[in-house]
Structures are given as structure tokens and as C-alpha cells.
Amino acid sequence: MSELGSESSGQSELTVDELTVRFGAHTAVDGVSLTVSAGSVLGLAGESGSGKSTIARAIVGMAPISSGSIRYDGAQLRTPDRRIQLVFQDPAAALDPRRSIGSSIAEGLRAKRTARRARVRELLELVHIDPARANLMPRAFSGGQLQRVCIARALAAEPAFLIADEITSALDVSVQGAVLNVLREIQRETGIGILFISHNLAVLRYLADSMAVLRAGKLVEQGETENLLGAPEHEYTKQLIDAVPGQE
Template structure:
């Protein structure tokens, strides 16, 4: 895994007087082998940051670097994204095996793809026998596990996870978060984990950045931000978290 560095990122839509700045001078680092949380309410710009990292949003200025070099936009994609809604991110016409295999690089020979699909499904705690199933035959939590397996299939240096539990039932959110923690320990994942929920970020991340109005207003170690928030907006987000979740580990 590698370190991801975002420096003075600006994302602007439109031109002239009609231009809208969605991200305004964001700087953020995801160290090698760590999970960094990016938290904020809907419309804060956090998902736009995610989309800019993987080339899906226009970068007006600033830089996005992987181990000090620009993130390549052609050939192998070293940064992979897991989207919020697995229902829309997986092709309903394709089998699970085919969806995952699409992400394989040339280092996985055709003859070995079935075995690699099975390994990845086991890694995300899905029965390899479901490889022939289509997304519509799976639950929301199972589809999100497939989406994570597909991202891992590309053998990325960094994963960007954008609100990956918010579209799931509360009963399965914890299982997916546990999976993220497990994968981070086992694989040493470098991950930018995006959420509107500080309690969720606390569970998986070591550091957190708080975003509002396209800017980062506060960042630091998760425990420090939770126990001694300095910005009023951070305190507002924290106040929305039940006390029981605030102290959970």
C-alpha cells in the first residue's frame, strides 16, 4: 500500500459568475497502511473529494499524489473506489464472478481467475458458491461485500470508501465495518473512509478530517477530535452522536 496526498485541491463546476466551488483548497494525507476518516454533512464536499481522487470530478487546481507522483489516469488504477450504493455500482446483468474479474490486471491469468474470485469472496466472508449469482439475488450487505472484493481485485495502493454503510440496514452496518477493520489489519490497507457519522469513523479510522462548505475545518487523531473538538461545527456533529456510541470502541 502507498501514501495518498491531496494538496490545495479545488473542484469547481461551471464557469464565470455561474461557477460553483464544491471543494476549496483541501489538503489531506492518507499515510501508508492507515485509515483516515473524512466526515461532514451532506453537501459538505467530501464525496466530491472522493470523486476527484479517482478522476470522476474536475480538478481546477491543486494536486493528488500517490507516493509523491501524480495518480495515473490510464492503465492500472492504483486508487479504487467503493461507492455508497452497491445496487447502482454493480451491473445487474453480470454475475458476481464477472464483476470481480473485470478488475483483474494482467498478472492474473485467465486460467486462474476463478480461483482468485473464490479467494476474494472468502476474504470478504461470502460463500464462493455465490460467484454465479447476480446482484439482485444478494442482500444489500452482500452486494457491498462484492463491491469491496471488486476493489481489492485490482490490487490497489489506496481504497476510497464513500459512505459505504449509509445505504445499508443498521443491522448489517456493523458487520461491514468489522470487515473493514479486519481487512485493514490483514492487508495493511491505505484507505480514505468517508462518512457523515463521527461514530462510524471513530470505529475504523485512526485520524479524521472534518469538512464543511468545501473546506476542512479541523483534523487530527480521532480520539483527540472526539474528546476535545475545537471547531463549533465539529461539536455539532459530535452532539448528534449518542453518548453510548461516542465511547464505543
Template sequence: MSELTFEDVTVRFGTRGHATTAADGVHLTVPHGSIVGLVGESGSGKSTLARAAVGLVPVSGGRILLDGQPIDHRARRLQMVFQDPHSALDPRMTIGESIAEALPRRARDRRDRVAALLDLVGLPAECARQYPAQLSGGQRQRVGLARALAGEPDVIIADEITSALDVSIQGTVLNLVRDLQRRMRLSMLFISHNLAVVRYVSDFIAVMYHGRIVEHGPADQVLADPQDPYTRELLAAAADPAGQLDLGETSDTTPAHR
């Protein structure tokens, strides 16, 4: 377990005269063994913050720390699960090859490790011989989680991992995330535009608006007594019956186009 900290993090794109600030002085902590849900509308800066944490975009100001030290991305202690489960996997590689590629170089018995990781995310070992196109969207997102876990990370960042899935399959993936976090005591930054999704999995909730964190605290506190008007708007949207999640034990183990 490790603690991920954003200290006054700013990310800008473009030249000085035409710069866009995507993240503006963000302070946020993902405590040891907890899930922090980061919620906000499209364009609020959530994914930019995630990409900065894993080194995909440069930080213009501030620091991103892991256990109080600057992140060494070569150590792979921070892993990311991406939004689109199709484009995140190489279509020319089998599922087993994709997961094995993410294992530490020192790992032995790689085939057994791949089978164990597939089992951990609720997929049969036979999936290792299949290609991404043969799996459903929910199955591919499970593979994405297995790939992230293969790197033996201290922190996982999950960036909109349910938004490309049907509502019924979203529930299956969210149940898996909760189960993995409880069993492995993972530290996780879970990003979504949907507060109904975030409140289901999170210990803490942070609300992002126009590049800034406008509200942050224990999930129960934020949900029961939101202080910012934007948080109240998100709560009203999450209460809409049309946006409710199916959180039953729906199976997505049969390949399908979802």
C-alpha cells in the first residue's frame, strides 16, 4: 500500500500566448489502501491529472509524489487502466501475451502467473489464447485490470473504465473493482464523470470543475452534505432513474459485442 499525493499540480497545454490550463493548482491525496473517486464533467481535467501521474503529460507546476518521493516511472509502481478497453490492447497479441508483457522481468512461471491474474479478475485461463476482438467490452476491461495488476503496482489509476460499457456490464466491473480493492488493499484513484459510479466504489470523493478541486472529503460526508453548487448538480444528475446502475451479479464471461 502506498500514498499518492498531488501538491499544487498544474498542467498547461499550448504556447505562452495561447495556453490552456487543464489542471490548476490541484491538491489531492490518495491514502494508503483507499479508493478516491475523482468526479467531474468531460473537460474538467480529470484524465489530464491521471496522465500526468503516470508520466504521459508533463507537469507545468507542483509535484506528484508517491510515499513522499517524486515518482520514478521506471519502477512501475503506478499503473493505469484506460477508458477504452479495445484500443488499450494490442489486437495482434493474445490476451496472455498482453498480460505477460506487463509482468516484472524477474517473474518466473509466466504462464502460471497469467492464469492466476485472469482468475483474479474472473476470467478463465482459456482467455489467454484468445485475441481482444474475441472478447466482450467487459471482458477486455477485466484484462486491462489484470495487466495493471501484473506490474505489481502500489497504486492503480482507473480512468473512466466503465464509461464505454453497457450499464449492466458497468455493474459487473464495479463489483470487481470493489472486491479487488478489499482483498488486496489497493490504493486507487478512480475517475468518472458519473457520481453514481463514483459513490459506489469510493472511500473518499473529490469533485473537479474547470481544472480545480472544488470539494473533497469522505464519501459519506460529501454525499450527505455537499458544499459546492456543482457537487449538488452532480448529485441531482445521479439521482435520475435513467442513470441508475445495474449492480447485480450480471455475467459477462461469454464473448459478445458490448
């Protein structure tokens, strides 16, 4: 774990400052400011189309920034930056089907060639996948296992921050828990900072220390998860909470 935690052990901060992203005449993200600190999980909620993925993409340089900035410890971020890794919704689409999972993980490694195999084993163990299966192709794994492979691949780059964009949304409910548990375990052990995007408030309650609610590209509310979900101030947040089936 020492290697993984090495860069996130300080008080690193990933800051989104007054970010605006426009696609033609449409403003997808409108003046959003967020801070993800090392060692904590910031949840980002909001209905479909509210701009969550666009923020994630802007952070890693995959969406055009119309105004505002992304900073890492105060300095303007230049993308791509190894220290920030993104995990996507669909693990099967994110992995090369003709490449063993071990090889996909090794791709992101910074370690020297001789240390690679050992490091791949270590990363697989970290996400609770039998390292003896490193040479198998993605098709030999379930969706939940593949998502854990994607997390291992992201960690191979020794990032200080992870952006997880709806990483359990495409998975069967029965395997979502294992993915979330692995993520929480890694976060606690390494002190990595996570921006966790989800429309699922129950998942955010489980994982996020604090959270922000986005509506039509604008931030409507931000605060400690328990407070925000327990005593929402904004009408839109209340609506989101009320929309969750089986919750009071």
C-alpha cells in the first residue's frame, strides 16, 4: 500500500473553480466550484443531463472548458495528468476484449519491467481478484469483476485522485456492493481522494463524506452527506430524495 499512498499522503486538493462548459448554445455546466481533498470522497448527484459527466470529463481534459479552471494543489492542471484517473460506467467497453486483464492493468504501470508482474498481482489482490487469473481475457469475468479490474488499472498509475462516473450503474445490483466495498477499502487504505458521481443517493450515503447536488449545470446544494440527505435545504434536493423508492 505504501506505493499507492505515496502521492496522496499530503493534503492534496483537486479544485474545480467556477467551471463553465458550453456545447454550442447549450450551457452544460454553469459556474460550478468543487473541491476534492485527499483522503475524502465527494459525491456528485443530480438527474440525468445535469452535467455530472461533463464535469468529470472537463477535469481530465475531455470536455471543452469555456471559462473557469481546474487546479491541482493550486496550480492549473495540464491534461492528461497521471495523478487523476477516471473510471467509467461500462467496464466491458473500457477494456480491450482481446487483451488479458493483467496486460490491460500493466499498461498503466509506472513500475519497471521486472517489477510489473508482481505489481499486477498486488493490484489484483487489492481489488479481490485471484491473481492467478491475470492471463484471462475480459470475457471470463463478470461485470462486477471487470469493474474491479478497471479500478485496479486506474490505480496502476498511482493516482492521487480517482473520478468514478456511475461505476455501478451498469452492473447487476447483486455485484454493486462488492465494487463499492473495494473502492471504500482502497480509499481508506491509500488516502486517495475520490469524486464519486452517482444518481443513486443510497450509494452516495454509503460512500461519500460530503456531497454536491447539480441541477441543469448549476450547483444547488453542497454539504456533509449526512446533513445534506438528512436535512436538505433546497427543494430540488428534497425532490431527489423523495424520488428514491422505499425511502421516507
